[in-house]
Amino acid sequence: MPLAVRTLFFAAYRDLAGSSSLDLELPEGATxxxxxxxxxxxGGALAQLPPRPAVxxxxxxxxxxxALRTGDEVALIPPVAGG
Amino acid sequence: MALWALVREPxxxxxxxxxxxxxxxxxxxxxxxxxxDHADGRAVTRIRxxxxxxxAGSVLAAIVEEACRLLGTDRIAVVHRVGDLSVGEVSVAVxxxxxxxxxxxxASRYVIEQIKQRLPVWKKERFAEGxxxxxxxxxxxxxxxxxxxx
Numbered sequence: 609m610p611l612a613v614r615t616l617f618f619a620a621y622r623d624l625a626g627s628s629s630l631d632l633e634l635p636e637g638a639t640x641x642x643x644x645x646x647x648x649x650x651g652g653a654l655a656q657l658p659p660r661p662a663v664x665x666x667x668x669x670x671x672x673x674x675a676l677r678t679g680d681e682v683a684l685i686p687p688v689a690g691g
Numbered sequence: 692m693a694l695w696a697l698v699r700e701p702x703x704x705x706x707x708x709x710x711x712x713x714x715x716x717x718x719x720x721x722x723x724x725x726x727x728d729h730a731d732g733r734a735v736t737r738i739r740x741x742x743x744x745x746x747a748g749s750v751l752a753a754i755v756e757e758a759c760r761l762l763g764t765d766r767i768a769v770v771h772r773v774g775d776l777s778v779g780e781v782s783v784a785v786x787x788x789x790x791x792x793x794x795x796x797x798a799s800r801y802v803i804e805q806i807k808q809r810l811p812v813w814k815k816e817r818f819a820e821g822x823x824x825x826x827x828x829x830x831x832x833x834x835x836x837x838x839x840x841x
Contacts, residue, residue, distance in 0.1 A: 669833030687828030690812030
């Protein structure tokens with residue numbers, strides 16, 4: 609059964625995506641890194657996403673190797689500039 | 692009691708400062724991050740701050756908790772603003788107090804450096820000559836205890 613996850617884009621990555629969020633389906637067993645690869649493979653401006661961006665899974669920093677589950681919220685985190 | 696918040700309204704430094712301090716404390720420090728009027732030789736008129744708010748709250752809470760351990764007290768208040776700010780406005784305020792200055796300086800510095808390293812916040816500068824650009828940021832350094840999901 610495919611996985612349904614929501615991806616969030618911020619700042620410069622939102623400009624690339626043209627949207628602040630995207631609902632995606634991925635094959636069972638997919639990781640956060642697979643999600644990033646599938647976004648880059650969509651072409652257009654999303655191809656400019658870095659291959660290994662910082663990511664958050666359900667609002668905590670995570671790793672590209674982390675496995676996804678249906679309902680997950682994945683955020684692609686551009687280099688941060690608070691302060 | 693430690694305080695942390697992301698806010699949209701202007702930061703009132705006196706209120707942040709009033710949150711810390713105790714009869715046992717001989718040192719109180721206030722750090723203000725302020726929007727400046729230039730970046731890399733270009734005149735800047737405004738900065739728009741954006742946050743992943745649902746995540747930034749817990750990251751800020753973790754930073755404050757870590758800083759409390761350095762400080763040896765829980766008298767820390769940290770407020771970060773989001774939205775559209777003009778030159779001279781306060782984007783972040785960090786107030787700490789402790790019995791001695793050494794811990795206060797260390798904790799204050801820790802908070803602002805960690806904010807810059809891991810708080811999911813971004814900013815876009817608007818230039819006097821026209822145009823705007825996202826500020827090139829820092830690749831986030833997640834908490835050391837970020838665990839891989841099994």
